[in-house]
Amino acid sequence: MATYVHMFLLPVCIIVVFRIVSCTDHLLPLVINTWQFSNATAKAWDVISKDGSALDAVEQGCSVCEVQQCDGSVGYGGSPDENGETTLDAMIMDGITHDVGSVADLRRVKTAISVARSVMEYTQHTLLVGDQATQFAIEMGFKEEDLHTNKSRQMWQDWKKGNCQPNYRQNVTPDPKKSCGPYKPNKARKIKLSKEQRYNKEVGEGNHDTIGMVVIDSMGNVAGGTSTNGANHKVPGRVGDSPIAGAGAYVDNTIGGAAATGDGGVMMRFLPTYQVVESMGSGVDPTSACKLAINRITKYYPNFSGALVAANLSGMYGAACHGFSTFHYSIRSPGMANVTVEAVPCS
Ligand code: SD4
Numbered sequence: 001m002a003t004y005v006h007m008f009l010l011p012v013c014i015i016v017v018f019r020i021v022s023c024t025d026h027l028l029p030l031v032i033n034t035w036q037f038s039n040a041t042a043k044a045w046d047v048i049s050k051d052g053s054a055l056d057a058v059e060q061g062c063s064v065c066e067v068q069q070c071d072g073s074v075g076y077g078g079s080p081d082e083n084g085e086t087t088l089d090a091m092i093m094d095g096i097t098h099d100v101g102s103v104a105d106l107r108r109v110k111t112a113i114s115v116a117r118s119v120m121e122y123t124q125h126t127l128l129v130g131d132q133a134t135q136f137a138i139e140m141g142f143k144e145e146d147l148h149t150n151k152s153r154q155m156w157q158d159w160k161k162g163n164c165q166p167n168y169r170q171n172v173t174p175d176p177k178k179s180c181g182p183y184k185p186n187k188a189r190k191i192k193l194s195k196e197q198r199y200n201k202e203v204g205e206g207n208h209d210t211i212g213m214v215v216i217d218s219m220g221n222v223a224g225g226t227s228t229n230g231a232n233h234k235v236p237g238r239v240g241d242s243p244i245a246g247a248g249a250y251v252d253n254t255i256g257g258a259a260a261t262g263d264g265g266v267m268m269r270f271l272p273t274y275q276v277v278e279s280m281g282s283g284v285d286p287t288s289a290c291k292l293a294i295n296r297i298t299k300y301y302p303n304f305s306g307a308l309v310a311a312n313l314s315g316m317y318g319a320a321c322h323g324f325s326t327f328h329y330s331i332r333s334p335g336m337a338n339v340t341v342e343a344v345p346c347s
Helices: 002-024 038-049 054-068 112-122 130-139 150-161 272-281 286-300
Strands: 030-034 088-094 100-106 127-129 211-216 222-228 249-252 256-262 306-312 317-322 326-332 340-345
Touching (some): 030 256, 030 306, 038 211, 038 326, 054 112, 054 211, 054 222, 088 249, 112 222, 127 130, 211 249, 211 306, 222 249, 222 256, 249 272, 272 286, 286 306, 286 317, 306 326, 317 326
Parallel strands (some): 100 127
Antiparallel strands (some): 030 326, 249 256, 256 306, 306 317, 326 340
């Protein structure tokens, strides 16, 4: 009897769910991602238009940027580290289960967000790093490839020729503002820096094009993800915000999601995408939620550059940014004939 009732009710429930989604708002499903990476948005939209899941849409959308090397900041051949190597950070998060898969400092594998999804699906872990992430990827059937390109080699050679400027070192000898390493720590460990000095804007310049994506599919399910090659000339082993849940992206099926781009070393100290989702959960609209999270960072790091995008289950979306003159993001929802690029002025 119970089974009979259940079988009878199921289709009704599905109809109700569809109604709720489509009657309260005409703005779902929805894809939003950082920057003018419209091909990625279009791919994700295509997936959910064919009744694909939000998770598939995020993976396939961000993969487009990995293949197309969006702005040189996603995928192979960009942001060589101090040794000239490109390494990748990525994550994917399922809003239904809160499962997360991430990779950081992934070496010699191009398809970072797909490896991240494998971490989520084929392990009970959240984050794998470095060479062991590569070994895992190979076990899972991914191809090992060289991530260098002529362009990345040239960038690295130019940086070496320019005395390794700019770089992320501080309080070491020789003076990192004038010389390449190897470096040794200065004896006096702590230098008191003003909050303006604590983040050197120069090193962040041109490091701002991670893809961060949130998708709400036609079932109302939410997923988010990121993919990046991190920061130019980073210290080898450096991991940014992108593969960290709550920093690079965060989603909750009962609220919506948010994704980040920018100076990840600073932004990850504030878990801004978690903050945005929590604010939206207590009724704050997406744009205001993004502004609140940005303002919390600027209180401590007035020189940081970064941006957040967010969307909620009503199909409202927004963004906020700091340190750029303008921030562009890409959006597609049912009222739009095509992917639309919107711009917000930054604080
Ligand atoms: C990082 N947040 O690794 C990334 C870089 C970035 O847009 O967003 N670029 O710090």
